Amino acid sequence: xxxxxxxxxxxxxxxxxxxxxxxxxxxxxxxxxxxxxxxxxxxxxxxxxxxxxxxxxxxxxxxxxxxxxxxxxxxxxxxxxxxxxxxxxxxxxxxxxxxxxxxxxxxxxxxxxxxxxxxxxxxxxxxxxxxxxxxxxxxxxxxxxxxxxxxxxxxxxxxxxxxxxxxxxxxxxxxxxxxxxxxxxxxxxxxxxxxxxxxxxxxxxxxxxxxxxxxxxxxxxxxxxxxxxxxxxxxxxxxxxxxxxxxxxxxxxxxxxxxxxxxxxxxxxxxxxxxxxxxxxxxxxxxxxxxxxxxxxxxxxx
Amino acid sequence: xxxxxxxxxxxxxxxxxxxxxxxxxxxxxxxxxxxxxxxxxxxxxxxxxxxxxxxxxxxxxxxxxxxxxxxxxxxxxxxxx
Numbered sequence: 055x056x057x058x059x060x061x062x063x064x065x066x067x068x069x070x071x072x073x074x075x076x077x078x079x080x081x082x083x084x085x086x087x088x089x090x091x092x093x094x095x096x097x098x099x100x101x102x103x104x105x106x107x108x109x110x111x112x113x114x115x116x117x118x119x120x121x122x123x124x125x126x127x128x129x130x131x132x133x134x135x136x137x138x139x140x141x142x143x144x145x146x147x148x149x150x151x152x153x154x155x156x157x158x159x160x161x162x163x164x165x166x167x168x169x170x171x172x173x174x175x176x177x178x179x180x181x182x183x184x185x186x187x188x189x190x191x192x193x194x195x196x197x198x199x200x201x202x203x204x205x206x207x208x209x210x211x212x213x214x215x216x217x218x219x220x221x222x223x224x225x226x227x228x229x230x231x232x233x234x235x236x237x238x239x240x241x242x243x244x245x246x247x248x249x250x251x252x253x254x255x256x257x258x259x260x261x262x263x264x265x266x267x268x269x270x271x272x273x274x275x276x277x278x279x280x281x282x283x284x285x286x287x288x289x290x291x292x293x294x295x296x297x298x299x300x301x302x303x304x305x306x307x308x309x310x311x312x313x314x315x316x317x318x319x320x321x322x323x324x325x326x327x328x329x330x331x332x333x334x335x336x337x338x339x340x341x342x343x344x345x346x347x348x349x350x351x352x353x354x355x356x
Numbered sequence: 357x358x359x360x361x362x363x364x365x366x367x368x369x370x371x372x373x374x375x376x377x378x379x380x381x382x383x384x385x386x387x388x389x390x391x392x393x394x395x396x397x398x399x400x401x402x403x404x405x406x407x408x409x410x411x412x413x414x415x416x417x418x419x420x421x422x423x424x425x426x427x428x429x430x431x432x433x434x435x436x437x
Contacts (some may be wrong), residue, residue, distance in 0.1 A: 096430045165406075295416070302419035309426060340412040 061336055076322075077310045084321040094217055096309055099229040101218045104209070118219055119227040120204065126224055132158075171343070172350050175249070179349050187233065187342040190225065193291045194304060194334030197223020198327060203308065225304040225337075228297060231337070235296035239289060246352035253355060256280045296341065303337045367428040374421020381414040 056243065100117035119280050137157050144150040150158075164184055169176045206219035224230050245252035260282050263274040307330045315323045389407035393400045 096426075099430055204386060298423060299416040299418055302416070302423040304369075306419060306422050306426065310429075336408060336412050340409060340416075343409055 063064060070073070078258055080324070083319055084318070091120070094312065095214065097216075098228075098230070098259060098305070100222055101206075103207075103218060103220065105334040111176070117227060117229070118206075118222045119224050119230055119299045122221045122228060123193065123224040125195055125221075126189060129196070130188060130192055130221060132173050133345050171267060171346055175350065175353050179346060182222075183342045183346045183349075186238065187338050187347055189336060190234070190341055191338035192298065193224040193230075194338060195331065197226060197304065198330055198334070203312075223304055225300055226308050228301045231300040231304075231324065232293070232297040234300070234341070235293045238341075238348075241345070242292075242348045243350050250355055254352065296344070300341055303333055307333055365426055366427040370428060371418075371421050371425040374424070375418045378414045378418035378421075380412050381417075385410050385414065 085202060100119045102115040103118050103121075104115040106113050138155065139156045140151050144154055161184075165176065165180065166189070168180050168183060172179050202221040203219045205221070206217050208215050209218045210216075243254075246257075261275050262276045262278060263271040267274050311323055311326055311330065312324050385407060390405050397411050398405075
């Protein structure tokens with residue numbers, strides 16, 4: 055038994071060893087500093103970094119979700135570039151590297167998942183849906199990195215000293231999620247017009263009655279017109295439900311992590327970090343899958 | 357009532373009442389999914405994915421209530437005197 059244990063100890067990979075070491079350091083730190091001093095001011099809106107930009111609306115500084123969102127795009131672009139380079143190299147040598155295989159497997163899984171819902175429209179709808187998925191996933195997970203929301207400048211606000219972090223999870227700002235939601239709902243209309251043509255607009259503006267309705271005709275016309283109005287309202291409410299679902303989940307996660315780390319520092323936050331990783335994945339999946347369902351519904355007439 | 361006390365109670369009630377129905381919905385969905393898995397174990401992977409998606413939609417309602425509670429708690433409002 056001791057022999058196998060020793061063998062296992064020899065095979066311990068450096069990454070696992072580093073992880074165990076970090077966990078031990080965390081435990082010791084948690085014992086030395088059992089809790090934080092004072093809860094920081096939690097702001098629902100993104101804080102503004104006081105560096106003016108020559109753009110309308112940014113004269114007094116820019117929101118601290120902007121660097122995170124740009125960084126997210128940068129990370130995704132670099133990953134795409136690396137994938138492209140390794141794909142070219144694999145074409146020459148015939149031997150794909152690990153990164154290529156991993157990304158291919160991920161995309162295959164996503165493709166079959168989308169195909170279950172979209173059937174023959176998969177190739178048209180997958181690019182947008184996958185972009186939503188990867189952007190939201192990367193933004194959510196980057197918001198959990200150490201330093202995000204904790205490194206910043208102290209500012210005077212209404213006589214109080216407030217920490218303005220340099221980075222804040224991009225989806226912990228209603229503006230980001232609202233932008234994503236508006237893009238998604240506009241894309242629903244574009245998909246509907248592309249696959250159904252002008253017939254798609256009859257969903258919203260329909261004042262016709264069935265031919266054999268007789269005296270009830272005018273009533274049915276008004277009823278149909280009213281149903282169209284309800285469809286318009288439902289499209290608008292989709293924007294808000296998309297935006298608040300994502301913002302609420304991610305912002306609530308950040309507040310949860312802050313509050314827990316001020317109840318018992320270091321150790322107690324670790325399971326919640328795992329929970330937030332899961333929530334980030336599920337919310338990215340929910341946003342993209344719900345968009346996909348709306349697109350698929352808009353492609354055919356019913 | 358003191359303004360501070362009123363906001364505390366309002367925030368607690370917002371999430372407390374708003375969490376009740378989503379909790380019931382999530383429980384119903386999970387129980388149905390478990391029944392389905394018990395009846396048809398080979399399709400458990402498919403059922404699990406759909407269950408998590410559906411649960412996320414019910415959870416969103418609770419999250420709206422949580423957003424309202426957090427807004428009451430953390431967004432400063434100048435009280436009327």
